Amino acid sequence: MSRETPWPHGARTAPAAPAGAPEAFAEPRIRVGGGWIALFAAAWLGIWMAQLTPIQLLLPLQIESLQSGSASAAAASTDWIASVLAFGVISGLAGVAALIAFPLTGALSDRTTSRFGRRRPWMVVGTLVFGxxxxxxxxxxxxxxxxxxxxLAITGFCVLTAALTATISDQVPTSQRGVVSGWLAAPQAIGTILGLILVTTLFTAQSAGYLAVAVLLVLLVLPFCLWAPDAVLERSARAPFGARAFFNGFWISPTRHPDFGFTLLGRVLVNTGNALGTALLLYFLTYGLHDESAETDLIVLTLIYMVFVILASLGAGALSDRLGRRRAFVFTASLLQALAALLLAFVPNLGAAMVAAGLLGLGYGCFLSVDQALATQVLPDPAARGKDLGIMNIATAVPQAMAPLLGALVVAMTGGFMALFVLAAVFAAAGSVAVARVRGVR
Structure with a gap:
């Protein structure tokens, strides 16, 4: 494995640990190999399949089935907004759980002194709870x-991913983080389409669909947990515990650390925009476009989205490493997502939705990989990477959980989907403005 080479143009690297700091806190210098990246990508494939397949299809259909079963036949055929609202409320409750679980798990993993490492125990527990x-x-x-x-599933997801994303800062040098983050992003698209195909062709029963993605989650994540290295934190190197200091650590002042603040804000806005544009897509096809083949066309749109997410995440991540730049990629990605949402709002037909899926995939794939790399470079404290990235992860998971509720309210108030997609575009465009304010990373 080769040593890390400095970035060109004097670009900033992640904050270094103090001289003499424990190995667990040291800034990584050795590039990770192909085996590590393959296990990392496989883990994320299982995670995204297990999280997004329910969000995109299983959960809405399950809720709609329960709503229809408790309503009269006439009401069940017309009151589809009630199903959207129920989906939104359940997703919103999961978002509250994520708001707590992400930073708390990250902070606890920072302090874990298990002989198996700091992150590994939390990854195993999160995987089992999730599955x-x-x-x-x-x-x-x-x-x-x-x-x-x-x-409970989203809580397990947060415990698992809070620890897993911290391994990027723990083990991957700055000059390789765009590439590695691309292998976090690309499996999202692959996992979504594979999950949808599995539950619509092989495991069509509701319980079988959930069980299939749960089993695949465990099978794909555990190899990384078992074989990837994880530095052990000695008890003597762990800072003394104080409840007040521990909980005060969850507040990171945006005035003292503006780059962290603007990166976090940009991530919240862009992910909210993306979630608003995608979370209710099945309802949009079914009730907005009156598509009789909504489930099939959802797979088609997801496939288009997948191809562009993969191309953008891997290509943009590697290119951002080579150029030593992050902000321009994230800024452009945000605007592409805004454009896709506006297309859905003002040209509501299946053909336009396919074009929008391509643009959205291009923008979100670029955003996922490069923004993750950007986030690792604005962390204030090397000893609290897990906690700080847990806070960053809130900006990914909570919008995905809360957007269905917000979107459902918008649809309920306006009786259609145009306002929903316009709002998605506004959030994405506002995210680009926030990212432009980051100064410490090119």
Whole structure:
């Protein structure tokens, strides 16, 4: 494995640990190899499949089925907005859980002194909680049960991914983070389309669909947990625990650390815009376009989206490493997503939706890979990478969870989808403005 080479143009690297700091806090200098990246990508493939397949298809259909079962035949055929709202409320509750679980898990993993490493125990626990909750979710026959087990599933997702994303800062040198982050982003698209194909062709029963993605989650994540290295933090190197200092650490002053603040704000805005544009896509096809083949066309749109996400995430991540630049990529990605949302708003037909899926994939793939690399370079404290990245991860997971509720309210108030997509464009464009304010990273 080769040593890290400095970035061109004097671009900033991540903050260095103090001289004499423990190995767990040291800034990585050795490039990770292909085996590490392959295990990392496989883990994210399982994670995205397990999270996004329910969001895109399984959960809306399950909720709609329960709503229809408790309503009269006439009401069930017309009151589709009630299903959208129920989906939004359940997603919103999961968002609250993510708001707590992400930074708390990150902070606890920073302080973990297990002989197995700091991150590994949390990845294993998160995987098992996530997978078991999904398996039990498929057996629920009430909205309350669906809500409880989806919240538990998202909590497991947060525990797992808070620890997993921290391994980028722990083990990957700055000059390689665009490439590695691309292998976090590309599996999102692949996992979504594979999950949708599995649950619409092979595992068509509700419980079987949830169980299939749960099993694949465990099978794809555990190899990384077992074989990837994870530096052990000695008890003597861990800072003394104080409850006040511990919880005060979750506040990172945007005036003292403006680059962290603007990166976090940009991530919240762009991910909210993306989630608004995609979370209710099945409802848009079914009730906005009156598409009789909505489930099939959802797979087609997802496939188009997937191709462009993969191309953009891997290509943009590698190019941003080579050029030593992050902001320009993230700025452009945000505007592409805004353009896609406006196309859905003002040209509501299937052909335009296909073009929008391509633009959205291009923009979001670029954003996912390069923004993740950018986030690792604005962390204030090498000893608190897990906690700080946990806060950053809130800006990814919480918008995905809360956007269905916000989108459902917009659809309910306006009786259509145009305002929803316009709002998505506004959020994405505002995110580009926030990212432009980052100064410490080119």
């Amino acid at each position: 078991l909750s999904l398996a039990l979710l498929g057996a629920q026959s009430t909205l309350v049960g669906v809500g409880i087990f989806w919240v």
